[in-house]
Structures are given as C-alpha cells and as structure tokens.
Amino acid sequence: ELVVDAGRVTYDDVTFSYDDDPILEDVRFTAEGGDTLALVGPTGAGKSTALKLLLRMYDVDSGSITVDGRDVRDVTLTSLRGAIGYVSQETFLFYGTVRENITYGTFDASDEDVVAAAKAAEAHEFVTNLPDGYDTMVGERGVKLSGGQRQRLAIARAMLKDPELLILDEATSDVDTETEMLIQRSLDRLTADRTTFVIAHRLSTVKDADRIVVLEDGRVAERGTHEDL
Ligand code: ATP
Ligand code: MG
Numbered sequence: 001e002l003v004v005d006a007g008r009v010t011y012d013d014v015t016f017s018y019d020d021d022p023i024l025e026d027v028r029f030t031a032e033g034g035d036t037l038a039l040v041g042p043t044g045a046g047k048s049t050a051l052k053l054l055l056r057m058y059d060v061d062s063g064s065i066t067v068d069g070r071d072v073r074d075v076t077l078t079s080l081r082g083a084i085g086y087v088s089q090e091t092f093l094f095y096g097t098v099r100e101n102i103t104y105g106t107f108d109a110s111d112e113d114v115v116a117a118a119k120a121a122e123a124h125e126f127v128t129n130l131p132d133g134y135d136t137m138v139g140e141r142g143v144k145l146s147g148g149q150r151q152r153l154a155i156a157r158a159m160l161k162d163p164e165l166l167i168l169d170e171a172t173s174d175v176d177t178e179t180e181m182l183i184q185r186s187l188d189r190l191t192a193d194r195t196t197f198v199i200a201h202r203l204s205t206v207k208d209a210d211r212i213v214v215l216e217d218g219r220v221a222e223r224g225t226h227e228d229l
Contacts (some may be wrong), residue, residue, distance in 0.1 A: 002072075006033030011027050035196070036208070041215035048167075058145070086166075
C-alpha cells in the first residue's frame, strides 16, 4: 500500500525500451513534494513514456522510480494509481452523464462535491447550459463537447479525485484565448500544493514550473528553471 506523505518523486537512472530501441536512457530527476516539474522536448523524445512508467503502465528495464522513497514496483497498483491524477489532451469521456464522467474514479462524491469541482475547473457554467445540466449524456453517442470543454471536465474529474500526484500531458489544446485562460486558471487551482508533472513541447508554456527537465532522444539534455534555460 502506497501512502503518499511529502509526495517526492525520484527517477534514478531509468532506462526503458518498448522493444529493442532504447526510449529512455539513464534518466534521473526529482520532483520535490508539492512542486511542479515540467518535462519538455520534441515529439518522440519519451516524455509520455517517462510518466507512463510512474503509472506503471510499463516497468523500467533498469533504475527505479520512487515515491517518498518507495519503489513503485513495491506497492499495490490500486494504491499507486489511486494517488495519481491524469489529465491528457485527448480526454476520455465515456457514454454517460456529465456527473458520471466527473465522478469516474471517485466513489463517495456528493452532488455538492461535483459542483464544487466543476466550478473550480471553470466547467460549471457550460454544464448548466447543457440541455439536462449535469444529467446530460456525453461521450460518443451523447452531446458533442468541444476540446476545451472536454478538457475542463477532465480537470473537474481530477479535482474531485484530489490526488497527491498529478500528470498533465500536453495540457494546452487548440482553444481560443479566453478558453485557454479559463483552463489555465483551473489548472493553477488543480496543481497547487500537489506534486505535478507537466508535459509540453515548448519551454514557453511551462515558465511557472519549479523545475524543467529537457528530454531529447530519451536522455536528459538540460535541466533548470525557466530563467536558467
Ligand atoms: P510527443 O511529444 O509527440 O507526445 P513523447 O515525447 O511523449 O512525444 P513518447 O510517446 O514517449 O514521446 O514516445 C517515445 C518513443 O517511443 C517514440 O519513438 C514512440 O514511437 C515510441 N513509442 C511510444 N509508445 C510506444 C508503444 N506503445 N510501443 C512501441 N513504441 C512506442
Ligand atoms: Mg507524449
């Protein structure tokens, strides 16, 4: 059982390949508890892969990933994944109500909790304008939502889950400036006071990160703050 205390995450000489091609080589970095660490680099550099190893969708070939000193391979998958929130650009919505999509992964949420999470995610307003509000069916056969709306539902879901660790994979999608501002504001609320990994292509999108790790071709090419780099 993983019990997250400070929420310090350390990659120590992590090496990984899907097949024979090495994808990550001797990758090391540490995210201090509560900090935001940005993983930046070109497409194919291995950014998403690195964080899939934290979720244990795959296991490292050598090296280790620890959370507060505990190797992720030594804890139950349920407790590990229960401690991690994951927001990706391609937001997964299933065919169900808005409420069900927000509470997915949380078991004891009241209606007030759902609304509070949606408000913090800047989603409450558009949800109340849907035909059936929180009972509107979304997903494949339901009401079509925009990318920015789907993303805010994913943020609401993560907000409700309130995980100790958070992964944001390419969190800024192709949205207008106002939506981007809403998303940024909700992300700021979501990332406050929890260890967060942000994945981005460009340095400019992660200027507020406590530390930045630049991955190139599976290796750490540079590291520092936005000012250093
Ligand atoms: P992007 O910025 O485009 O999201 P990334 O840095 O996240 O890129 P990864 O998705 O980690 O890159 O992919 C790193 C490398 O691993 C790529 O060469 C990719 O083709 C390969 N790869 C990713 N997933 C798999 C998989 N499931 N099986 C085999 N190879 C994979
Ligand atoms: Mg990726």
